[in-house]
Amino acid sequence: MSVSAPKNERAFDPNASIVLVGCRGAGKRTLGFLGALHLRRRLVTEDHWFEKVTGLTRGQFLSRNGKESFSRQNADVFKRMLDSNRTGCIIECGMSSLAAESQDALRAYSRTHPVVYIHREKEQIARLMDAADAEQLLKADEKHRECSNLEYYNLYDGSNHPSSPKSGSSTPLELKQAGPSKLLRAREDFTRFLDLITGRGATRAWLESPFSVNAIPPEFRAYSYALRVRLSCLLDHKDIDWEDFEARGDCIELVIDTWPRDLHKLIARQVALIRRKLGIPIIYHVEENPRGERRRPQEEKDKMDAELLELGLRLSVDYVSLDLQRNEALVSRVLRHKGRSKVIGNFWHMGIGALPWLDDRQIDNYRRAQALGCDVIRIARFCAGDSDAAILEEFRRKLQHTIPDPKPPLVAYDFSVLGVRTPLQSKILSPVRHPDIENERDHLATVSTATGSFELLFRQFLLDPLQFYVLGSNVSYSLSPAMQTAAFDFAGMHHTFQAVTCSTLDDLNQICISDAFGGALLTAPFKVAIMPHLKVKSHHATAIGAVNVLLPLRGKTTILDHANSRNRAGRAHAFFGDNTDWSAILTCLRRAISPRNYVQPSKTTGLVIGAGGMARAAIYALIQLGCRHVFIYNRTYENALEVAEHFNSWAESQGLTSGSQLNGPRSDICQVLPSLLDPWPQGYQLPTMVISCVPAISVDGNPPADFEMPLEWLGSPTGGVVVELAYEPLVTPLVAQMHAYREQVNPSWVLVDGLEVVGEMAIEAFELMTGRMAPKRLMKEVGRKTWEQQQQQRQVSMGSFQTDFS
Numbered sequence: 001m002s003v004s005a006p007k008n009e010r011a012f013d014p015n016a017s018i019v020l021v022g023c024r025g026a027g028k029r030t031l032g033f034l035g036a037l038h039l040r041r042r043l044v045t046e047d048h049w050f051e052k053v054t055g056l057t058r059g060q061f062l063s064r065n066g067k068e069s070f071s072r073q074n075a076d077v078f079k080r081m082l083d084s085n086r087t088g089c090i091i092e093c094g095m096s097s098l099a100a101e102s103q104d105a106l107r108a109y110s111r112t113h114p115v116v117y118i119h120r121e122k123e124q125i126a127r128l129m130d131a132a133d134a135e136q137l138l139k140a141d142e143k144h145r146e147c148s149n150l151e152y153y154n155l156y157d158g159s160n161h162p163s164s165p166k167s168g169s170s171t172p173l174e175l176k177q178a179g180p181s182k183l184l185r186a187r188e189d190f191t192r193f194l195d196l197i198t199g200r201g202a203t204r205a206w207l208e209s210p211f212s213v214n215a216i217p218p219e220f221r222a223y224s225y226a227l228r229v230r231l232s233c234l235l236d237h238k239d240i241d242w243e244d245f246e247a248r249g250d251c252i253e254l255v256i257d258t259w260p261r262d263l264h265k266l267i268a269r270q271v272a273l274i275r276r277k278l279g280i281p282i283i284y285h286v287e288e289n290p291r292g293e294r295r296r297p298q299e300e301k302d303k304m305d306a307e308l309l310e311l312g313l314r315l316s317v318d319y320v321s322l323d324l325q326r327n328e329a330l331v332s333r334v335l336r337h338k339g340r341s342k343v344i345g346n347f348w349h350m351g352i353g354a355l356p357w358l359d360d361r362q363i364d365n366y367r368r369a370q371a372l373g374c375d376v377i378r379i380a381r382f383c384a385g386d387s388d389a390a391i392l393e394e395f396r397r398k399l400q401h402t403i404p405d406p407k408p409p410l411v412a413y414d415f416s417v418l419g420v421r422t423p424l425q426s427k428i429l430s431p432v433r434h435p436d437i438e439n440e441r442d443h444l445a446t447v448s449t450a451t452g453s454f455e456l457l458f459r460q461f462l463l464d465p466l467q468f469y470v471l472g473s474n475v476s477y478s479l480s481p482a483m484q485t486a487a488f489d490f491a492g493m494h495h496t497f498q499a500v501t502c503s504t505l506d507d508l509n510q511i512c513i514s515d516a517f518g519g520a521l522l523t524a525p526f527k528v529a530i531m532p533h534l535k536v537k538s539h540h541a542t543a544i545g546a547v548n549v550l551l552p553l554r555g556k557t558t559i560l561d562h563a564n565s566r567n568r569a570g571r572a573h574a575f576f577g578d579n580t581d582w583s584a585i586l587t588c589l590r591r592a593i594s595p596r597n598y599v600q601p602s603k604t605t606g607l608v609i610g611a612g613g614m615a616r617a618a619i620y621a622l623i624q625l626g627c628r629h630v631f632i633y634n635r636t637y638e639n640a641l642e643v644a645e646h647f648n649s650w651a652e653s654q655g656l657t658s659g660s661q662l663n664g665p666r667s668d669i670c671q672v673l674p675s676l677l678d679p680w681p682q683g684y685q686l687p688t689m690v691i692s693c694v695p696a697i698s699v700d701g702n703p704p705a706d707f708e709m710p711l712e713w714l715g716s717p718t719g720g721v722v723v724e725l726a727y728e729p730l731v732t733p734l735v736a737q738m739h740a741y742r743e744q745v746n747p748s749w750v751l752v753d754g755l756e757v758v759g760e761m762a763i764e765a766f767e768l769m770t771g772r773m774a775p776k777r778l779m780k781e782v783g784r785k786t787w788e789q790q791q792q793q794r795q796v797s798m799g800s801f802q803t804d805f806s
């Protein structure tokens with residue numbers, strides 16, 4: 001009997017309108033607004049549509065025409081709203097989706113469109129209305145869930161400052177830093193969800209920066225690890241410190257192994273938490289016979305697990321793990337509803353006498369999974385003592401010869417009661433555990449951790465120890481060596497990282513042509529000067545005209561090849577450049593900006609001080625945030641003009657304009673301010689984002705920058721954000737000025753210091769250079785500690801200098 005892939009019933013047109021349903025207080029309007037901005041779609045709200053069609057608000061219509069006529073009209077308008085906006089919209093449903101007729105319409109619509117049910121925690125809804133009303137509403141709300149095909153858990157995070165003191169975000173000077181606002185976190189979560197359901201995320205990451213971790217799905221990386229985490233364990237540890245999970249795996253395999261009350265909500269919440277806290281892909285696995293739970297009759301098992309799998313698909317997890325030895329109806333339902341989730345088709349060969357690797361039935365199984373349309377195939381085999389890497393290799397060769405392309409990636413390993421036998425057997429999605437979490441119920445990953453397994457690759461010479469650098473004319477104070485070395489140690493990499501002073505391209509070349517060169521962070525004078533010598537640049541680096549990360553290209557031809565040659569020595573054929581300065585600034589701005597100062601392209605203005613490589617990155621970050629009025633001030637006016645011209649012609653080529661026609665034929669996004677003595681340009685709002693990109697200490701004999709904001713320019717009534725990129729010293733004249741200004745005039749200004757930005761820059765650079773997730777908290781902590789130590793040492797040496805000369 002030939003097997004074929006069932007039709008994916010949820011592979012919607014990527015431009016199909018997305019409908020949001022859920023009860024009052026669930027946050028549909030805000031999410032709709034954020035989603036429309038992100039996808040560049042039109043937001044259609046039911047209230048507005050009603051008014052547009054009838055010329056009356058609902059209230060007016062009701063009082064003029066009575067209840068019955070209103071209900072009829074309402075249902076009719078609802079259907080017309082769905083029908084008239086079939087593509088390119090986000091549609092927010094109001095109360096009429098509680099009517100049976102509207103629900104039928106929604107159900108029909110969900111055959112061709114994503115209809116997303118928005119969950120909100122019961123307690124949060126109760127906060128917005130009285131408890132009895134909330135209870136009533138939640139009951140009715142179940143209906144919404146029934147007529148949707150996807151669900152999004154709108155997580156409420158009580159803490160306003162998620163970076164605990166442990167995360168090292170406070171400086172010795174206690175600079176006031178903003179935690180991300182709730183709206184910001186909702187936006188990050190929801191836009192990620194939209195990327196998943198529209199399938200845009202990976203493609204965009206790949207196009208923009210092909211070496212970023214998100215650009216290459218874990219199954220296509222040279223090596224990747226799936227951190228196994230059991231739901232039972234997450235529910236037992238209520239106060240989990242999520243930062244401890246950073247960089248413990250390339251993705252997380254959430255194993256559903258327990259069935260408490262309210263299971264669906266609990267799962268939806270955990271998925272939302274993992275997305276928010278870790279932002280890594282999720283593999284969703286429903287365990288058929290969890291240890292420690294009661295044995296279920298077959299029929300109950302099939303029904304319950306089919307529902308649980310359906311829930312994973314509705315939550316649009318990245319991967320759904322599907323046991324292909326289970327009943328056909330269940331298998332076929334998952335494949336039909338897979339939507340944009342990838343399916344990992346599993347074969348578990350358990351018990352003594354498990355099917356040997358070279359048995360032909362293994363090939364048949366693989367072939368069946370391939371025919372069913374599985375995206376990844378996973379075969380795990382229990383073996384008491386006969387694990388032999390060579391046999392598994394033989395099996396891989398056999399597959400290679402017998403199965404036609406395209407072959408889905410294979411995850412294959414032996415396991416015993418001690419867990420996976422040899423961590424190197426499976427290169428991709430190898431199961432690993434968290435080193436500090438006991439997992440007695442787990443029998444697949446008991447011994448291996450991602451760090452241990454990756455380190456083994458170096459020990460076995462499958463990966464090579466490489467040399468990484470920060471290069472520039474003034475790098476002695478750089479915090480990068482400490483941060484990167486700590487991250488290498490954490491990840492089990494045998495690389496080194498050094499600061500080397502050099503100022504000519506020849507010197508730089510000498511370092512980079514070595515077979516053991518791993519990559520470099522660049523600073524002045526190379527950020528712009530290196531551009532013509534790079535064979536490949538990320539989309540962002542090209543736009544900025546500057547790079548700060550340099551990587552050797554050692555692959556054969558494709559970018560994927562190059563990316564997967566990281567952590568390996570050899571001759572570099574060419575070099576790749578990327579820029580993590582801009583994204584670090586963007587991350588910090590986003591975190592610090594208050595909802596009142598959210599960027600409005602037509603109004604918001606930004607100010608950048610400086611005209612070097614960092615200033616370019618800052619301008620680009622502002623433009624990426626949506627700011628369309630960027631002013632530049634630089635001591636040397638001509639240099640600022642050159643940078644402004646660069647971005648104005650780039651913006652023109654991209655079809656971006658300032659939206660104002662005030663300045664002649666081309667409406668320039670960037671303008672140069674000639675003097676600090678001038679008043680702020682007429683017709684523009686005062687800046688709410690200010691980024692200072694000038695060194696605070698003397699560099700190359702130039703006097704140190706002593707920039708302070710003209711007081712008149714600081715007059716934004718809603719305050720704003722000042723990012724000071726210098727951290728040598730941390731309290732620059734601008735920082736001192738802002739402290740005083742906050743205290744005496746307007747406390748709504750938020751300050752972001754240079755250590756915060758450099759930490760973000762280093763994190764992203766580590767990921768680009770190694771292709772592995774960075775231990776973020778650790779890197780930031782080490783950055784701050786190293787900075788403090790440097791300050792102490794400097795004070796000590798200043799002390800002895802003074803003593804010597806006294």
Ligand SMILES: O=C1C[C@@](O)(C(=O)O)C[C@@H](O)[C@@H]1O
Pocket residue numbers: 470475477478479480521522523548549581758761
């Ligand atoms: O700004 C910085 C910091 C840096 O100069 C350092 O010392 O780590 C390295 C640069 O690549 C980056 O752009």
